[in-house]
Amino acid sequence: MFVNEGVFGVSDDAQVPMETVRWSNGLAAPMDHGAWILTGINTGHVRVTAQCLDVAPPVEVTDWEEIVEVSVRSIEGDLRINSGYDITPDDLPALNPQGIRARLVRSLQDD
Numbered sequence: 001m002f003v004n005e006g007v008f009g010v011s012d013d014a015q016v017p018m019e020t021v022r023w024s025n026g027l028a029a030p031m032d033h034g035a036w037i038l039t040g041i042n043t044g045h046v047r048v049t050a051q052c053l054d055v056a057p058p059v060e061v062t063d064w065e066e067i068v069e070v071s072v073r074s075i076e077g078d079l080r081i082n083s084g085y086d087i088t089p090d091d092l093p094a095l096n097p098q099g100i101r102a103r104l105v106r107s108l109q110d111d
Helices: none
Strands: 007-011 028-030 035-038 065-073 080-082 099-107
Touching: 028 065
Parallel strands: none
Antiparallel strands: 007 035, 007 080, 028 035, 065 099
């Protein structure tokens, strides 16, 4: 996915509530609904994968990863991953319409 300004969003079609952004960690910035995901690069392509699971998977951390969990709410009931350039890449699953608990894992090594 192509990103600019170092972020992509998990959001629906509702207006982005910028005044509610909580920059509480270096990986995700949840809002009243939706969230910004910080990529670690300013501009370029990032690899994004998503899995919808019924239970939380075990946490497996390596020295090359950063992990954060956040809740992401939806207003319109249509959460999508988007960067403003690429909207919901075809290989990513639909997200829960009410909201999700997201575990974000950012690899810090170059591929």
